[in-house]
Amino acid sequence: MASFSNDQLLQEIKSCEDLLTDRIADNMETFGVSSTVGRLLGIIYMNREAMTLDSLADETGMSKTRMSQVMRQMISLNIAEKEYVKGSRKDHYNVERDYAQTFISLFTSNWSEVVKRNTSLERRLREQIRHLETFLTEDSSEDVKVRMERLQQELDEWNAYYNWIDNLVAFFESGEIFNHVPIVSSEQEGGSTK
Amino acid sequence: MASFSNDQLLQEIKSCEDLLTDRIADNMETFGVSSTVGRLLGIIYMNREAMTLDSLADETGMSKTRMSQVMRQMISLNIAEKEYVKGSRKDHYNVERDYAQTFISLFTSNWSEVVKRNTSLERRLREQIRHLETFLTEDSSEDVKVRMERLQQELDEWNAYYNWIDNLVAFFESGEIFNHVPIVSSEQEGGSTK
DNA sequence: AAATCTGTGCAATTTAAACTTTACAAAGTA
């Protein structure tokens, strides 16, 4: 078949990279964030150095405002950060370059929030139950007693579950997970041995 | 203060249960599914026995069609199943009653899908690269060679990452995770010892 | 066979999320 010119080759390579970025964007939705988060992650990652809002807007064809919104979100998710570049007035953003670390950051951000919300609800309900219990008398219907008891058990199970999630988060965040599920880099020839 | 009648107490208990259901619905969004999935999960869970589309529609105030859609989704996510009830023509749906198991099912469903998609993309790109490599000649620009090399490395990292996720999924699905992050039920008095 | 019930495909509608436009404050520059 026809050969490729240098420029054509470059373009082909770029289109491979774009496929990767697209996939990152897709996959990121699994974390419950907009695919644009993943897209920016991919773009900055592939770019191999920090980027400005303008260059991101340029690359995605989206508005600078949106870039600002997304980068802020990414920072709050702990998967990006501003990087000071001397001589430039613009903010430069860089991303976590370790995939697994990104996974952990997102996992942690999401579930910590859930645990927090749950803990406060649990406290509230325990209090409410204690309050309601004071109104239980001998002539309270059997139904009420049973339901109350069940609610208690329910809360106990919840507590166990959210404690588990909390421990799970710690298990990831501390990196202990890697002791049991290690990352094995593939055995491609010329593979870099960090 | 004023005392509570039996009915009032029941209502108060119900409203506690509703708060729990609401929270389940909220939390479920962390798995990237609609909160209605969580709401139905919560409702059926609290109901303590299988429910029909009609009773669900009744409970949520939503259309039966939507109930059907959501239940199907839940079944495909492995967190609900139809249950045969003799004497009834309606389908009855029940849900996984173990919180942690639900977590694992959702985690597994989501990430298995991601791994699968990625694997097929990786294969495609490896092939494309092998193809492009045949066009590399001595007069190919240095830039092209570097980019090509980088792309290779990129794919190696991807491969390592998705293998990790795949192992992670197995780690959860097999229940091995519980050996390292156990579920500890809280020490409430009268706590049931399964 | 006619009548009813049940679940779901499909198009239409509503609601929520993503994204843009405009405007402006803060900080830098001339």
Added chain:
DNA sequence: TACTTTGTAAAGTTTAAATTGCACAGATTT
């Protein structure tokens, strides 16, 4: 001081997701 540049707040628009209403097929009952 007046003029740019940069990031983002706020409100508006577009796009996508959630939800409904209608219709109908398949199964069940009368």
